[in-house]
Amino acid sequence: MDLARQLFEAQFVDVRPVSGVCANLTVYSAFTDPGDTMMALAIPNGGHISTGRKEFNGTAGLVHGLNVEYFAFDRDNWNIDVDKTKEKIKKLISENKRPKLVMFGGSLFLFPHPVRELSDFLKSENIFVCYDAAHVAGLIAGKQFQKPLSEGADAMTLSTHKTLFGPQGGAVISWEKYSEKIKAAAFPGTASNHHLQNVAGKAIAFAEFLEFGERYASQVIANARALADALSEEGVDVLASNLGFTKSHQVAIDVTKYGDGGTLEKELERANIIVNRQLIPGDVKAGRHYMHPGGLRVGTSEVTRLGMGPSEMKEIARLMARVIMKKSSTTEVREDVIELRRAFQKVQYAFETALPAYKYVKVRS
Numbered sequence: 001m002d003l004a005r006q007l008f009e010a011q012f013v014d015v016r017p018v019s020g021v022c023a024n025l026t027v028y029s030a031f032t033d034p035g036d037t038m039m040a041l042a043i044p045n046g047g048h049i050s051t052g053r054k055e056f057n058g059t060a061g062l063v064h065g066l067n068v069e070y071f072a073f074d075r076d077n078w079n080i081d082v083d084k085t086k087e088k089i090k091k092l093i094s095e096n097k098r099p100k101l102v103m104f105g106g107s108l109f110l111f112p113h114p115v116r117e118l119s120d121f122l123k124s125e126n127i128f129v130c131y132d133a134a135h136v137a138g139l140i141a142g143k144q145f146q147k148p149l150s151e152g153a154d155a156m157t158l159s160t161h162k163t164l165f166g167p168q169g170g171a172v173i174s175w176e177k178y179s180e181k182i183k184a185a186a187f188p189g190t191a192s193n194h195h196l197q198n199v200a201g202k203a204i205a206f207a208e209f210l211e212f213g214e215r216y217a218s219q220v221i222a223n224a225r226a227l228a229d230a231l232s233e234e235g236v237d238v239l240a241s242n243l244g245f246t247k248s249h250q251v252a253i254d255v256t257k258y259g260d261g262g263t264l265e266k267e268l269e270r271a272n273i274i275v276n277r278q279l280i281p282g283d284v285k286a287g288r289h290y291m292h293p294g295g296l297r298v299g300t301s302e303v304t305r306l307g308m309g310p311s312e313m314k315e316i317a318r319l320m321a322r323v324i325m326k327k328s329s330t331t332e333v334r335e336d337v338i339e340l341r342r343a344f345q346k347v348q349y350a351f352e353t354a355l356p357a358y359k360y361v362k363v364r365s
């Protein structure tokens, strides 16, 4: 907890939630009641199923009985539309559906969200402001993305295994004044056993992030930009080109000219390239389903941890274009992927031995 407080410059941290979903559930349980309304991103606009509606088996609706309303989204700017969201919230209030909680953040998360722009308004309406940093926690810890808590968020949830390179797990970060409610919701509310081996792993990840996080996070983002540029040069339709593609670890691709995201995800996997199929704006209207959506989502956090840089991003873009556009044999591409990967076997941004890590941790005698 000390290490996480230091890393996120926060007053209060609960490291017990066993995943990002459980961290979100902890916040729902602490600050809302079943039947309340919350606002989050719709899934085709980048939202995650843990903030989803009951009809889609989303955690917020299914497990905590929340009614989920969606942020107004500006597809040209790939972001939450501040003015239209304010209007929508005022309308909900006039219909007696005042949101209790607003959840920023998402799964497809290319650009920082307007937390600063909306927080004062949300607080004046008595709405709890949370930020789901499941994906971008490492970029925030590495000081290369927005700082949700100082921009006005009341709490931030995260996974400890995405850009924050720790073990599978979660955490809630907040202010002292909310600590008792969060603690009670974390235990006994949403976990009775907080998986101690993971808490130890989280401590190591936090210490490594204090030591290497800024360098790592800035390389992750530089690599995402390099990958987006290179894919675009290969002729792949990279989304958000009007905005410089990305300011995070992610790159989003529209593959509708070449097939669908579900099929191409599997093809790329056959070539040893791991990406996610991704619903993208316009999919639902076009009748595309989450199993076979129009997009792919690619992240640079893992390849960066192995020490890859912009020149390898060009190589990866060429390999991906061979599968997506040129329909080359995945067996042949896989051989080239294995060859590229051969030179990157060692995990970087990590302590070489235990000794330098101990300076971060007071071990009881």
Ligand SMILES: Cc1ncc(COP(=O)(O)O)c(C=O)c1O
Residues within 6 Å of the ligand: 019, 020, 021, 022, 024, 047, 048, 050, 105, 106, 107, 108, 132, 134, 135, 158, 159, 160, 169, 170
């Ligand atoms: C925005 C968002 N929140 C929460 C989660 C859930 O995280 P976890 O896998 O740690 O349960 C994810 C997972 O991808 C996510 O994208």
